[in-house]
Amino acid sequence: MKKTNKLYLIFLIVFLSVFYFLVENQFYRSIVIYVMFNAINASLLNILFGYAGIISLGQAAFFGIGAYTTGILTVHFGINPFLTILIGAFISFVVAYIVGFPTLKLHGHYLAMATLGFGMIVYILFNEFTDITGGPSGLVGIAKLSIFGILIDDESKFYIFFSVIFVGFSILLELFDKSFYSYKLKFIKESESASKSFGINVSKVKLIVFATTSMFSAVVGSLFAFYSGFISPVSFSLKYSIDLFVMATLGGLGSITGGTLGAALLTVFPELISNFEDYEMIIYGSLLAIIVMFFPQGISGLIKKMLGKYVRS
Amino acid sequence: MQFFYSGLTSGSIYALVAIGFNIIYNTTGLINFAQGEFVVLGGMLMYTTLTILGLPVSVAFLVTFIIMFIVGVVFEKFFLRYVKLKTETNLIAITIALAVIMRGIAMVIWGRDSLAVPPYIEDKTISVIGGSMNSQSILVIIVCFFVAIILSSFFKYTKYGKAFRACYDDQTAATICGINVNMIRMLSFAIASLLGALAGAIIAPITFVTYTDGIMAGLKGFAAAIIGGLGSFWGGLFGGFALGVIEGFFAFVLPSGFKDAFAFIILLLILFIKPTGLFGKKKAVRV
Numbered sequence: 001m002k003k004t005n006k007l008y009l010i011f012l013i014v015f016l017s018v019f020y021f022l023v024e025n026q027f028y029r030s031i032v033i034y035v036m037f038n039a040i041n042a043s044l045l046n047i048l049f050g051y052a053g054i055i056s057l058g059q060a061a062f063f064g065i066g067a068y069t070t071g072i073l074t075v076h077f078g079i080n081p082f083l084t085i086l087i088g089a090f091i092s093f094v095v096a097y098i099v100g101f102p103t104l105k106l107h108g109h110y111l112a113m114a115t116l117g118f119g120m121i122v123y124i125l126f127n128e129f130t131d132i133t134g135g136p137s138g139l140v141g142i143a144k145l146s147i148f149g150i151l152i153d154d155e156s157k158f159y160i161f162f163s164v165i166f167v168g169f170s171i172l173l174e175l176f177d178k179s180f181y182s183y184k185l186k187f188i189k190e191s192e193s194a195s196k197s198f199g200i201n202v203s204k205v206k207l208i209v210f211a212t213t214s215m216f217s218a219v220v221g222s223l224f225a226f227y228s229g230f231i232s233p234v235s236f237s238l239k240y241s242i243d244l245f246v247m248a249t250l251g252g253l254g255s256i257t258g259g260t261l262g263a264a265l266l267t268v269f270p271e272l273i274s275n276f277e278d279y280e281m282i283i284y285g286s287l288l289a290i291i292v293m294f295f296p297q298g299i300s301g302l303i304k305k306m307l308g309k310y311v312r313s
Numbered sequence: 314m315q316f317f318y319s320g321l322t323s324g325s326i327y328a329l330v331a332i333g334f335n336i337i338y339n340t341t342g343l344i345n346f347a348q349g350e351f352v353v354l355g356g357m358l359m360y361t362t363l364t365i366l367g368l369p370v371s372v373a374f375l376v377t378f379i380i381m382f383i384v385g386v387v388f389e390k391f392f393l394r395y396v397k398l399k400t401e402t403n404l405i406a407i408t409i410a411l412a413v414i415m416r417g418i419a420m421v422i423w424g425r426d427s428l429a430v431p432p433y434i435e436d437k438t439i440s441v442i443g444g445s446m447n448s449q450s451i452l453v454i455i456v457c458f459f460v461a462i463i464l465s466s467f468f469k470y471t472k473y474g475k476a477f478r479a480c481y482d483d484q485t486a487a488t489i490c491g492i493n494v495n496m497i498r499m500l501s502f503a504i505a506s507l508l509g510a511l512a513g514a515i516i517a518p519i520t521f522v523t524y525t526d527g528i529m530a531g532l533k534g535f536a537a538a539i540i541g542g543l544g545s546f547w548g549g550l551f552g553g554f555a556l557g558v559i560e561g562f563f564a565f566v567l568p569s570g571f572k573d574a575f576a577f578i579i580l581l582l583i584l585f586i587k588p589t590g591l592f593g594k595k596k597a598v599r600v
Contacts, residue, residue: 049402055402102584102585103585112346112405113539117532120574124573128570245409278421279417281417282413285417286414289392292406292410294395
């Protein structure tokens with residue numbers, strides 16, 4: 001087994017703290033926060049798709065379940081914000097388990113369509129249960145989270161809080177990548193029948209991975225609700241699922257830095273171009289096409305290849 | 314009964330999209346996630362040729378079909394064929410990528426508004442048992458049946474149809490028998506693209522066309538194809554009508570916003586219970 005990639009983690013910590021002290025601008029900080037949101041979601045999708053070979057086009061739904069659980073519970077019922085994260089995570093886990101149980105037996109395009117359909121159903125429900133979700137116009141007035149008695153109510157506090165979460169998550173990811181479990185998943189991706197004959201309970205492993213990643217997505221969704229204070233179904237539409245898919249693929253499937261890399265590129269890049277929205281879909285689609293056609297390993301694969309010439313890792 | 318008739322109209326569009334899925338599936342074993350975008354492009358091209366350029370209907374159809382044929386060819390020849398690692402997931406990803414690109418292009422060219430296409434035949438309301446139907450809707454249903462009959466006899470009885478089926482069974486064997494597999498693959502995408510365009514063109518006067526319609530059209534067409542069983546034309550036709558009517562019924566009894574959710578719930582149920590569909594081939598499930 002390979003050693004953990006400490007360099008990457010140190011880089012993350014240094015970058016996030018240097019950025020905090022050098023850049024006071026709230027707007028730039030918010031971009032970094034969004035990068036981290038997308039990075040976690042894309043990395044989770046990467047585990048599903050890149051490691052376990054589970055193609056899921058409905059990940060935005062679980063993100064949304066977390067966000068809406070927090071939103072609804074704090075707005076309508078005034079439940080302790082911290083508790084709503086746990087409830088959201090639990091609901092998401094259960095939903096993913098129930099949906100995954102029959103769905104994960106499917107493969108390839110069947111699975112893709114099933115998860116896509118699931119994502120659409122959840123999106124429609126967010127839109128249609130107007131009484132509790134606020135419908136298309138969204139849900140306002142979500143409470144702020146407080147940790148150890150400190151209310152996280154502004155951009156810089158959230159930045160610090162979320163950076164800690166993000167670094168923690170990255171360490172977990174890194175440990176996961178080097179663990180036996182990730183090899184198990186990759187084995188399943190290579191050949192299900194072979195891994196079955198090695199005594200791996202394929203459907204159980206897949207189900208647990210699916211439910212766990214969905215649970216993490218929901219946690220991030222809750223944090224997103226706290227951060228923005230406002231949620232509407234648009235943030236959890238099919239488009240976001242596809243965006244995540246593009247991020248994970250661009251960054252590099254099956255590589256632990258892939259999700260973060262892709263998310264960073266695709267979140268920062270649009271901010272640099274003024275009328276990006278008009279051409280967003282063409283650019284995303286073309287990037288995905290180019291990566292899939294010519295660089296199936298993604299950008300992190302390219303970097304590894306280039307580094308590999310000089311350093312033997 | 315009215316919901317039944319409106320269900321038939323939307324059902325025939327789902328059926329046409331489903332048949333488009335089946336054509337590609339039957340030759341390449343792939344699902345084309347951009348099938349819905351073909352529908353949108355077809356409708357939008359009709360808008361351009363008819364409303365903006367003012368061409369006669371027959372010429373407009375011809376121009377639309379020629380362009381969509383080229384789109385189908387480009388789709389396969391310049392994108393799918395150059396995918397480095399032809400795994401199933403990569404091929405799914407590339408069709409998703411192309412769907413997103415096509416949606417983006419449609420938005421840039423035609424904008425975000427719904428576009429109205431003038432009707433092709435005189436707009437009349439015809440009363441039928443237990444309700445009434447629009448002449449446009451009847452045209453849609455007739456076209457759908459007509460296409461299904463032509464295509465299924467093409468694939469069943471002609472030499473070329475046989476070549477298409479041979480490609481699905483075994484590409485290597487087909488090559489050995491002197492079939493140009495690449496050509497057949499390309500043609501299957503071109504025909505699917507034409508079918509999508511036809512569906513988009515005939516439905517456009519009834520529902521109008523917006524650049525985002527492709528997602529719904531594609532998903533529901535896929536649901537129809539799954540209900541009937543992937544690979545079966547008549548199954549696709551049946552699935553389309555069944556889905557249309559069921560959906561029409563639910564729109565009748567429930568708030569219309571939930572209508573779309575039902576199509577997906579049906580899709581999921583069929584996938585869970587019987588992924589091969591009602592008339593599907595055995596090969597549909599691969600382990």
